[in-house]
Amino acid sequence: MTLDLPLVFAILTSVAILAYVVLDGYDLGVGMLMPAASAAEQDVMVASIGPFWDANETWLVLGVGLLLVAFPAAHGVILGALYLPVVAMLIGLMLRGVAFEFRVKAEGWHRELWNWLFWFGSFLAALAQGLMLGSYITGFEPGFGYFLFALVVAGGLCGGYVLLGAAWLILRTEGALQKKAIGWTRWGLAWVALGVVLVSLATPLASETVRMKWFDFPRTLGLMLLPLASAAAWFWVWRLTGRLKRGQPAPEWGPFAGAVAIYVLAFAGLAYSLFPYIVMDRMTIWQAAAHPSSLKVVLIGALIVLPFIIGYTVYSYRVFRGKAQARLYD
C-alpha cells in the first residue's frame, strides 16, 4: 500500500493550524483582555505569555508553510481570496509583536500607547482570523449575507480567544488577577456558547455541502458526539470556574484544558464538514497537492524534526511553569 501523501499532509497542516489557534489563541486572548486589567496586572499578564508568544506564532508560519508546500494550488486560491483580511491580520500581529518589546522599554504616555497597540493588534488579528475562517467555510462566496456570516464567526472566535486567554490566566496568576480571570472565563464561555450556536445554525444555511454532511442519517447520530462532548466540556468549565469563584477546591488547569477541548472538538467538526475539500466545493486535497517527490522530502524532514520541536516546547513550558510575576528579563 502506498502512502496517501496528500491526506497525510492535510492532517499535518490541520494539526499545525489547530496548534496555532490554541497556542496563539491564548496569548491573543490575554492581549484582548488588557483593557480590563490594572497597570500592575497588565505587567503580570504580559509576563505570563512572554516566553511563549514567539514560538506560538511560529505554528502559523508552519501551517501556512505546509499549505504552501503541500497544496500550492489551494494556497494561491485561499490567500488570494483572503487578501485584505490577511493583510489586516499581519498588521495586527506585527503591532502586538513589537508592542511586547516596546511597552517594557517605554515610559509615560509612550507606554500607554504601546499597551493600547498591544490590545488593538491582538483584537485586529483575532477579528481578521475570524473573518478569514467565516469566508473560508463558505468557499469565499461574495455578498453581504456571507459577510454577515463571517462577522458572526469572527465574533465567536474572538470570544473563544478571550476564553482561552482568561483560562490561561487562571492557571498562571494568583490573587486578585486570578479572581478577575475567573470572571472573564465565564464571560468568554457565555460568548462562545452564543457564537457556537449561531454558527452552527447558520453554517448549514450558508453551505449546502455542509447541510448534506450534517443531516445524513444514520451518520448524523455518530456526528452528534461532537456537540455533545463540546457541551460536556462547556459545562465542566462552567462548574469548575463556579467552584473556583466560591473558593472551593478545583484544579486550576481544568478551565484551560476544558477550553482547549472545546477548540479541538470544534476543529474536528470543521474538518469533518470540509473534507475532502481544501477549497470548499471547488478543490479537493488531492487536486491541490504538490508533486509527491517534494512531499516525501518534507515529510521525512518533518518526522525527524517534529519530535525535537515537541520535546523542547515541553521543556520550555516546564521551565516556565508556575505563577507568572511582573519581572521581565529576570
Next chain:
Amino acid sequence: MDDALLLARAQFGLNIAFHILFPSITLALAWILVFFRAQYARTGEPAWLEIYRQWTRIFALTFAMGVVSGITMSFQFGTNWPGFMNTVGNIAGPLLAFEVLTAFFLEATFLGVMLFGMNRVPGWMHLTSTVLVAVGTSLSAFWILALNSWMQTPAGYGYADGQLVAADWWRVIFNPSFPYRFTHMMLASGLTAAFLLAGLSAWRLLKAPSDPAALRTLRVGVMLGAVLAPVQAFVGDLHGLNTLEHQPAKIAAMEAIWKTGRGVPLVLFAIPNEKERRNDFAIEIPKGASLILKREADAELQGLDAFAPDAPPVAPVFFAFRVMVGVGILMIALGWYGTWRLRKGAFPPKWLLWTFAGFTFSGWIATLAGWMVTETGRQPWLVTGLLRTADAAGPAGGAQLGASLTGYLVTYGVMLLAYIVVLTHLAGQGGGPAAVKPATPPEGAPA
C-alpha cells in the same frame, strides 16, 4: 510593465527590504551574545553580565521586528507571487519548510529561555540556550539563502510529470552561487552588528564617558569591524567573479558595460543613460574592469548588448553597487583607524565617537544596497532562465495592492521610527539594573 505588477514588486520589495534590516543584525548579534555570555561564564565578572543583558534587550527587540516582518513574508510568497510556487514550488517549498522546522521553532523557544530563564535554568543551560538561538538564526539564513541562491543560479533540477522537481537536493542546496552568497551575507551581518555595537557604545560614551562597559563594547565592535571588513572585501570579490561566470548580465549592469569588447575600462562614476545606451559624465580607469574581472588588461567582457532584451536596468544596479563598495571602504578605514586609537585601552577622541555614532546603521545601508544589486541585477528573471518576474505575479488588483501597500508603509514607518528611538534611548541609558523598569516594583527583587 503594468501597474499591478509594479505595485506587487514595490510592495514585496518594501517588505523584504524592511525585513532584512533585522536579521542582518540578529544573525551576527546572536553569536556576539554567545561571546558575552561565555565571557561571563568564564570570568564571572559582573560587567560581562551587564553587557550581555543590555545587548539581550536590543537583540530581543530586533528579533521581534524580524519575526513579525518575516511572518508577513511567508504570506506574501503566496499572495503576491502565486506563479512562483506554481512553477518552482517543488523546490522552494521544501527549502522554506526546512527553514521553519529546523530554525524558527528552535530560535523562538530558546529565545524565551534566554530572555526570561536566567534564574530558572542552570548556568550551562542558559549558555546552551544562547548558543541554540544563534544556531537557529544561522540555520534560518542557510535555508533562505540556499533558496535565494538557487533562484539566482538554479541547479540540480529536472522534470517529472510535467512539473519542475528536484533531481539532486545536494546540488539544489549547494548551487553555484550559494557558498559565496551565504558567506557574504554572514559577513555583512557581522559588520552590521559590529558597527551597531560600536555606534551605540560610542553614543553612550558621549553621554557617560566613565561607563567602562560601553568602552568595552566599543572595543569589541570596532575590532570586529576591523577584522571583518577586509575579509568581506575579499569574499565580495570572489562573489563577483562567481556572478560573472553564472550571471554575466548582472555584472554588465553593475559596471555599466554597454557594449561587448576588449580592454573594458572600470567606470568609477557615471550617469548611465538607458535611452542612448551609454554613460554620461563618466570617470574611468582604462582597462580596469577587464583587469579586475578577468585579471588581464585586454580580456573580453560581455556588455549589456549581449543579453538584450533580457538585461536588467542599469542605473539602480550601478549606483547601489557603488554605495555598497563605498560604505565597505569607509568601514575598513574606520575599523582600522579606530582599532589603532583604541589600542591599550586608550579613550578615543570625541570626534571619533561622533563618527562611530554616525556609522551606527551603516551596515543597513551597505546590506540594502548589496541586495538591491543582486535582486535588481537578475531581472527580468525571478528564477534565472526558468521564470520571469512578470509571469509570477498574482491576481490581486491595483486597488487591493494600493490599499495594502499603504497599510504596510504606515505600519513599517511607525515600527522603524519606534525601533530607532528605543535603541538610542536604551543605548543612552546604558546597561545596569535600572534600564528596564516594570510599572510596579518586582516582588522579592534583589535591592
